Amino acid sequence: MQHKMKCSTFLRKYGRILLGGGVLALIILISLAAPLITTYDPNALNPLDQNQFPSSVHFMGTDRFGRDIFSRVLYGARVSLLVGVLVAVISTAGGIVLGLLMGYYKTLDKIVMRVLEGISAFPEMLLALTLACIFGNGVDKVITALAIVGTPSVARIVRSQVLSIKESEHVESARAMGATDLRIMFKYILPLCVSPIIIRFTTTMASAILTEASLSFLGVGVDPNIPTWGGILSVAKDFVITHPYMAIYPGLAIVVTVLSISILGDGLRDLLDPKMK
């Protein structure tokens, strides 16, 4: 009985972290082991086999060029995950630093906020496109462009949190103790803005995967020969009505990845909150 109790509390505490982290680890493992699992070259064109529905030969069917979608989805995970995770990490880190500084220092806020508003005034897609054009092709360039696009929204969320938390008495008591500004920002304010940051992190990741797809589709992103989930989707978009499977599988891959990160994020947030223990 006691063992059972322990088991249930263990699950309540770590269940979501195990589930989210496990699925994510599985996806990463599969993408790395793609050459061992797949039987087709993801870039091999096969005009005779184009637009094939899923079958025992082509597990997820083929696209308009006769490329095996199963192979492409597995290989595509490499770039898509890299872009998604790195963009989310960089723009969250940048957004946290900017947001803390803006929320804490009024003068800085007035200057930096105007710049960020300027950036946000452009439609995200257009800005990403412009930046990608300036930087040129390549995964690293795309990541930089998308990180610049993603930073302002994180910064604004953090800033708004800082503005309200800054006025609370526990921050004032830290000042009364003689804590430095940096200590107050990172030890007294940041830990209390974790929830919205985690939520923003997962949405940034999902949108980075999709925006990378659009950029690749427009020819300014990743080399079109490198399979990415977004790239598969953009090829599939003309066939959604007649051959829905082409979009469903890469779409499913994106959904599962984002969901696992979101569940992992929820689990981490609750683990960090002493009230949930």
Place this chain on the structure above:
Amino acid sequence: MREQTSGRPVLLQAEDVCKWFPVKGWFFQEKRYVQAVNHVSFRLYQGETLGLVGESGCGKTTLARTVLRLIEPTSGAITFDGKDLMAQNKQQLRALRKDMQIVFQDPYSSLHPRMTVRQIIEEPMRIRGLYTGPGQREKRVKELLGMVGLNETHMNRYPHEFSGGQRQRIVIARALATEPKLIICDEPVSALDVSVRAQILNLLRELQEKLGLTYLFISHDLSVVEYLCDRVAIMYLGQMVELGDTEAIFNRPLHPYTKALLSAAPEVGNFGRRDRILLEGDIPSPANPPSGCRFRTRCPHAAECCTETPVWTQAEEGHYVMCHRFQELDGVN
């Protein structure tokens, strides 16, 4: 007129302190200010408890924060323990904070929700780099918890696991961690149950005797002030209107506002049993205070002379008042 030095060592001295908050107006409008604290001077002697009393919005809390420079004063001079606080730069000020601490009203929001009690109490030692030897901080935390009536088993818990009274004890333990000389208590018991209130007040009193602390005690509860304070200062609309020994203030109040305030409190001192003095109207806006005596719009004894600004006068030894007519009105309700 300044307060006379009575020979006792002064820990904190505020002279002519003002804190005006700017109010945003229209583009062409004259810049206006909320005069939260207006030309307040007082002395805090070592080892005493000075009560600061007044209704909500009269500037008590702003004054307390201003004398610690948690809020920058607009003008005025503040001397703490012989050092000119206004002349200290940011770093020097941080070092001085070791000696002056503040206990806030709300024990629920003044503790970091994600730190354990031990981390919370260790924090001031960490910040100031005190008790660096192995195990010394832990020892000090246990000692402090003992002092405020908690025990070691509470050390690794989080604030939300405690009741309001216990939390306030944690706040006090944290304030004591760096062995301060001055503790400002900003309504430390007004968020607590009546049953817990007395315990915390007694704790504050015990600690003062044991550690020789000096308190600036802010409250709107007159019975609490009468119990704990050696001297009392009454504030109205950003100004100090009366200051004196607790006994003098409660038994022979001079300012009409003090009289009204005391009459509103049930059975405090000898004065409270008299008839209730009803003040008319609301407290005026501190952005647009009345000219002359600030209390004249609500004072039952306002006269022609009250349009002039009254001066801070010593009525008797250690008893100051800011009223034109206090002599005529002595003993009158």
